[in-house]
Amino acid sequence: MRLAxxxxxxxxxxxxxxxxxxxxxAFSPVAxxxxxxxxxxxxxxxxxxxxxxxxxxxxxxxxAPMPRAWQWLDGSAFQSHGDLMCQVLGMDPIETxxxxxxxxxxxxxxxxxxxxxxPDETLGIDFEGEFGVIVDAVPMGTxxxxxxxxxxxxxxxxxxxxxxxxxxxxxxxxxxxQAKPPCSMAPFAITPDELGTDWRNGRVCLNLNVxxxxxxxxxxxxxxxxxxFHELVAHxxxxxxxxxxxxxGSGTVSNANxxxxxxxxxxxxxxxxxxxxxxxxxNFMKFGDTVHMEAVDADGRAPFGKIAQEVVRG
Amino acid sequence: MRLAxxxxxxxxxxxxxxxxxxxxxAFSPVAxxxxxxxxxxxxxxxxxxxxxxxxxxxxxxxxAPMPRAWQWLDGSAFQSHGDLMCQVLGMDPIETxxxxxxxxxxxxxxxxxxxxxxPDETLGIDFEGEFGVIVDAVPMGTxxxxxxxxxxxxxxxxxxxxxxxxxxxxxxxxxxxQAKPPCSMAPFAITPDELGTDWRNGRVCLNLNVxxxxxxxxxxxxxxxxxxFHELVAHxxxxxxxxxxxxxGSGTVSNANxxxxxxxxxxxxxxxxxxxxxxxxxNFMKFGDTVHMEAVDADGRAPFGKIAQEVVRG
Numbered sequence: 001m002r003l004a005x006x007x008x009x010x011x012x013x014x015x016x017x018x019x020x021x022x023x024x025x026a027f028s029p030v031a032x033x034x035x036x037x038x039x040x041x042x043x044x045x046x047x048x049x050x051x052x053x054x055x056x057x058x059x060x061x062x063x064a065p066m067p068r069a070w071q072w073l074d075g076s077a078f079q080s081h082g083d084l085m086c087q088v089l090g091m092d093p094i095e096t097x098x099x100x101x102x103x104x105x106x107x108x109x110x111x112x113x114x115x116x117x118x119p120d121e122t123l124g125i126d127f128e129g130e131f132g133v134i135v136d137a138v139p140m141g142t143x144x145x146x147x148x149x150x151x152x153x154x155x156x157x158x159x160x161x162x163x164x165x166x167x168x169x170x171x172x173x174x175x176x177x178q179a180k181p182p183c184s185m186a187p188f189a190i191t192p193d194e195l196g197t198d199w200r201n202g203r204v205c206l207n208l209n210v211x212x213x214x215x216x217x218x219x220x221x222x223x224x225x226x227x228x229f230h231e232l233v234a235h236x237x238x239x240x241x242x243x244x245x246x247x248x249g250s251g252t253v254s255n256a257n258x259x260x261x262x263x264x265x266x267x268x269x270x271x272x273x274x275x276x277x278x279x280x281x282x283n284f285m286k287f288g289d290t291v292h293m294e295a296v297d298a299d300g301r302a303p304f305g306k307i308a309q310e311v312v313r314g
Numbered sequence: 315m316r317l318a319x320x321x322x323x324x325x326x327x328x329x330x331x332x333x334x335x336x337x338x339x340a341f342s343p344v345a346x347x348x349x350x351x352x353x354x355x356x357x358x359x360x361x362x363x364x365x366x367x368x369x370x371x372x373x374x375x376x377x378a379p380m381p382r383a384w385q386w387l388d389g390s391a392f393q394s395h396g397d398l399m400c401q402v403l404g405m406d407p408i409e410t411x412x413x414x415x416x417x418x419x420x421x422x423x424x425x426x427x428x429x430x431x432x433p434d435e436t437l438g439i440d441f442e443g444e445f446g447v448i449v450d451a452v453p454m455g456t457x458x459x460x461x462x463x464x465x466x467x468x469x470x471x472x473x474x475x476x477x478x479x480x481x482x483x484x485x486x487x488x489x490x491x492q493a494k495p496p497c498s499m500a501p502f503a504i505t506p507d508e509l510g511t512d513w514r515n516g517r518v519c520l521n522l523n524v525x526x527x528x529x530x531x532x533x534x535x536x537x538x539x540x541x542x543f544h545e546l547v548a549h550x551x552x553x554x555x556x557x558x559x560x561x562x563g564s565g566t567v568s569n570a571n572x573x574x575x576x577x578x579x580x581x582x583x584x585x586x587x588x589x590x591x592x593x594x595x596x597n598f599m600k601f602g603d604t605v606h607m608e609a610v611d612a613d614g615r616a617p618f619g620k621i622a623q624e625v626v627r628g
Binding site for chain 2: 068070071073076091094096100101102103104105106107108117118119123140141162165168170171172173174175176177178179180181182235236238239240241243246314
């Protein structure tokens with residue numbers, strides 16, 4: 001099942017069910033994805049029973065599947081990314097047995113084709129391609145094995161980052177505020193079964209193709225997460241209930257063979273340049289730059305659709 | 315103007331206007347505080363014009379004024395608190411010219427009289443008495459001088475903390491997730507003018523009386539913030555728009571003469587014990603413990619009402 005949200009002037013938009021070829025849609029009986037997630041067990045069968053897609057999906061104003069969420073928690077589950085970033089920031093590797101996770105701003109997710117505004121080009125504007133999941137209500141103390149059943153939808157995310165602000169904020173120990181403005185989402189939120197065997201052990205085992213200004217930048221695979229999404233959900237729920245509609249991210253998709261497959265963020269490429277050449281050679285994004293992100297399966301199908309955005313002055 | 319939210323079965327409750335003596339109320343023409351903040355310039359005059367308070371306020375099920383918010387950002391604006399905490403955690407003082415701030419969970423604020431559930435008594439359950447503000451929509455890049463006008467309401471908050479988890483999370487640089495479950499709010503959100511001259515330079519210049527299990531624990535004053543709330547709002551808005559209803563906190567109220575006035579959290583008292591006696595003597599909270607918090611003015615009036623909560627097993 002693929003779900004999308006069309007802009008209709010309201011803050012949460014209008015939920016639609018999208019045909020498996022991504023070309024047509026039907027209005028969901030429940031107006032918003034938030035509302036659907038709050039009563040998922042009742043709504044999902046209704047959606048599954050829909051077989052007519054009367055409207056062509058072409059040119060509509062598409063929002064993020066969740067245009068806003070009550071909570072957004074982002075992990076950093078790819079070890080090769082974390083190691084590179086620590087090396088570049090001159091930090092010791094972060095020693096922790098539990099997943100790394102920060103609380104991010106959730107009151108807005110950009111749609112897949114929205115321009116993304118920043119106040120200043122010198123802040124180190126960077127993209128971060130990642131995957132995420134959306135859960136129904138998860139009670140405090142839910143264990144990882146049980147958390148898997150709470151994962152109702154999978155999404156593809158661009159976690160915008162301002163690198164010039166990230167290091168100083170990280171060093172305070174308080175985490176990121178200014179360095180992490182709102183993220184973007186690809187058009188389709190999909191049920192895990194849509195991924196078939198590419199959904200394994202709580203991981204999205206697809207290549208995430210990233211292009212910057214039209215040039216291929218990376219196609220890292222989502223499988224090598226150090227913790228699966230069910231473990232990230234359980235981590236998040238250790239001391240709090242998670243409300244339905246909570247979004248949990250993987251962190252930047254990254255593979256140990258990054259020199260072959262490329263990266264999902266500029267910072268990582270710069271890290272490799274520091275290691276290989278002593279200093280970073282690649283600059284961050286400028287106003288007018290574009291980034292495209294699209295996870296593809298072995299058949300070349302893009303289950304989440306495509307993120308295609310331009311960075312603009314805010 | 316004093317506002318409160320009564321529980322009515324809905325997630326955001328029912329907004330009411332409370333008489334200046336806190337004894338009676340009237341239903342607001344707009345149902346929720348979130349909705350009121352989204353159209354504050356139109357709604358505030360309507361509320362101000364209301365002079366009849368037909369209902370006695372006694373025994374109702376009172377929620378937090380904002381039972382949930384789209385964003386909660388908490389500062390740490392009291393230098394004496396930060397210095398003590400670094401000393402206790404064995405960390406160097408945090409060097410930063412800008413305000414310290416973390417993104418917290420916002421999908422729930424406990425009401426002032428709610429039991430507060432935690433999974434485990436060994437996690438270092440602690441209260442943190444603080445003040446906060448609620449803004450209308452603040453555009454990205456708003457400067458501190460302009461941010462003052464966006465502060466529509468002032469609140470009193472208990473920022474629940476799990477200290478056993480706080481240090482390790484802080485050391486990752488990712489900030490707090492497990493260590494910061496949902497906060498609580500005192501019953502009344504008030505316009506700054508309700509504070510009269512106790513609202514100065516973006517600060518709530520009142521003593522915050524804190525009692526633990528019925529015993530006086532502290533009465534630090536809110537004036538010595540290193541950054542005023544308008545500066546915290548501007549900091550938060552540097553790289554993002556703030557939606558109406560964003561809540562921004564001061565961090566634990568703390569004064570340099572903490573040995574005289576006491577503290578607003580247990581960790582700080584333990585820090586003083588470490589300095590004075592070589593080790594902490596005071597334990598954290600146990601299930602069944604209570605905490606009361608009430609800011610009072612020179613006339614003994616409590617403009618925010620009182621937080622009175624019990625810690626229970628989740």
